[in-house]
Amino acid sequence: MNMLTDAAVETALEGAPESKAAKMRGEKVNVFYGGKQALFDVSLDVGENQVTALIGPSGCGKSTFLRCLNRMNDTIDIARVTGKITLDDEDIYNPRIDVVELRARVGMVFQKPNPFPKSIYENVAYGPRIHGLASAKGDLDGIVETSLQKAGLFNEVKDRLHEPGTGLSGGQQQRLCIARAIAVSPEVILMDEPCSALDPIATARVEELIDELRENYTIVIVTHSMQQAARVSQRTAMFHLGNLVEEGPTDKMFTNPEDKRTQDYITGRFG
Ligand SMILES: Nc1ncnc2c1ncn2[C@@H]1O[C@H](COP(=O)(O)OP(=O)(O)OP(=O)(O)O)[C@@H](O)[C@H]1O
Numbered sequence: 001m002n003m004l005t006d007a008a009v010e011t012a013l014e015g016a017p018e019s020k021a022a023k024m025r026g027e028k029v030n031v032f033y034g035g036k037q038a039l040f041d042v043s044l045d046v047g048e049n050q051v052t053a054l055i056g057p058s059g060c061g062k063s064t065f066l067r068c069l070n071r072m073n074d075t076i077d078i079a080r081v082t083g084k085i086t087l088d089d090e091d092i093y094n095p096r097i098d099v100v101e102l103r104a105r106v107g108m109v110f111q112k113p114n115p116f117p118k119s120i121y122e123n124v125a126y127g128p129r130i131h132g133l134a135s136a137k138g139d140l141d142g143i144v145e146t147s148l149q150k151a152g153l154f155n156e157v158k159d160r161l162h163e164p165g166t167g168l169s170g171g172q173q174q175r176l177c178i179a180r181a182i183a184v185s186p187e188v189i190l191m192d193e194p195c196s197a198l199d200p201i202a203t204a205r206v207e208e209l210i211d212e213l214r215e216n217y218t219i220v221i222v223t224h225s226m227q228q229a230a231r232v233s234q235r236t237a238m239f240h241l242g243n244l245v246e247e248g249p250t251d252k253m254f255t256n257p258e259d260k261r262t263q264d265y266i267t268g269r270f271g
Pocket residue numbers: 033038056057058059060061062063064065076078
């Protein structure tokens with residue numbers, strides 16, 4: 001006899017740790033900087049419309065893995081990547097892939113807010129303009145406004161769109177960088193310690209924003225803050241010395257990890 005009614009199954013599934021279809025997938029990824037290997041056979045799925053946090057002690061390879069996801073490691077002469085990384089099942093290291101287009105689909109937000117030395121408007125308009133996403137000035141205005149709105153910044157800057165982006169506070173500058181990433185309609189947003197230069201209030205604002213953004217985007221975030229990983233992510237991946245130690249639902253990783261290294265790291269015994 002089937003003991004579970006449909007409603008009970010639904011409830012059980014709702015309560016189950018979120019495991020979503022992979023938007024991106026790394027398979028046996030190795031990265032070398034010259035003769036030094038920084039990642040060893042890392043296989044990790046990035047679920048669609050969720051936040052995946054990459055954690056682990058300094059130098060364990062979190063940023064290196066993140067940079068593989070939009071081929072930012074290509075910009076480092078001595079870096080060499082082997083293995084396979086897919087976006088919607090397409091190999092992003094295939095020579096036919098247009099890297100500029102890839103980086104529009106897989107955008108990036110860096111540790112230190114880095115607005116261009118241009119107006120707030122131009123910071124956001126630049127990407128859509130070079131990617132030909134707006135055919136008329138009105139379209140571009142619309143993209144700029146929507147992107148700033150999605151980044152939770154529009155109300156704060158709507159009266160000074162033509163003033164320099166560098167004149168904003170650190171937290172506002174980081175949200176401007178998020179608006180700039182959103183403006184080219186990415187599918188995935190990579191964030192490398194996006195709050196490390198921000199004060200607690202600006203951090204809380206960006207964390208709220210990350211939570212809102214996952215409805216429409218897939219997000220991968222590198223963070224040194226265990227609290228941040230616990231607050232914003234649904235999945236967490238723990239790295240150590242270039243290896244992926246384990247990955248799983250964030251709740252489980254922080255309450256009942258499988259590996260002693262994860263346990264030691266989250267309880268502050270090393271790192
Ligand atoms: N451009 C580079 N050239 C040479 N070695 C590098 C380069 N970038 C990273 N590495 C090395 O690769 C390893 C992994 O570095 P990575 O920056 O990915 O670690 P991380 O976990 O993000 O560290 P952190 O938390 O300190 O930012 C380290 O040993 C680092 O020294």
